[in-house]
Amino acid sequence: MNKTKRLLALAMTLLLAVCLFAGCGEEMDEGEVDNRNVAAAGGSISWPEGFDSTARFSELQKDGTLYVAFNNVQSPNSGYFTPASDTITIVGRATTESENRTTWRVMLWQEVSGAREYVKGGTLYLTADGSCYTGTISGLDTGRRYKIGLGYDGGRYNMSGGVTVSGIVTG
Numbered sequence: 001m002n003k004t005k006r007l008l009a010l011a012m013t014l015l016l017a018v019c020l021f022a023g024c025g026e027e028m029d030e031g032e033v034d035n036r037n038v039a040a041a042g043g044s045i046s047w048p049e050g051f052d053s054t055a056r057f058s059e060l061q062k063d064g065t066l067y068v069a070f071n072n073v074q075s076p077n078s079g080y081f082t083p084a085s086d087t088i089t090i091v092g093r094a095t096t097e098s099e100n101r102t103t104w105r106v107m108l109w110q111e112v113s114g115a116r117e118y119v120k121g122g123t124l125y126l127t128a129d130g131s132c133y134t135g136t137i138s139g140l141d142t143g144r145r146y147k148i149g150l151g152y153d154g155g156r157y158n159m160s161g162g163v164t165v166s167g168i169v170t171g
Contacts, residue, residue: 043091043134066165080145087138094128094161104152111145
């Protein structure tokens with residue numbers, strides 16, 4: 001009986017892993033529309049004077065912009081900020097050690113009851129080729145606080161670069 005329970009648990013785990021893996025792929029069937037928010041090539045990032053862009057992770061909110069620099073990391077998160085309107089503009093630039101995985105993302109989270117919750121449609125996809133890419137995320141509430149998370153599906157590989165988020169309230 002104990003052996004049967006173990007085999008059943010293993011089978012359920014394998015089934016769950018296959019379902020999760022199948023649902024996470026980026027390939028689409030012919031005719032399927034890609035509704036991802038993909039950043040366009042272009043833009044620029046200039047760090048404010050005194051900002052340490054060489055640190056493992058550094059952030060600063062100044063003059064209506066959140067500045068984030070990251071070096072040799074996997075998935076960092078910023079502190080909270082408040083948008084000045086319903087739209088923020090994100091400029092990002094990154095490189096990676098991986099030659100095959102070059103997509104990374106900026107994800108938006110909102111503060112809810114002292115915790116964080118993913119904002120539906122709040123992901124911007126960028127290319128990690130060392131160039132700047134620009135995109136926007138809209139539909140934000142100026143009465144809420146948000147933070148960004150940087151994600152990269154590079155397994156054991158890290159990424160380095162920077163992000164600016166403009167259109168925020170700063171002191």
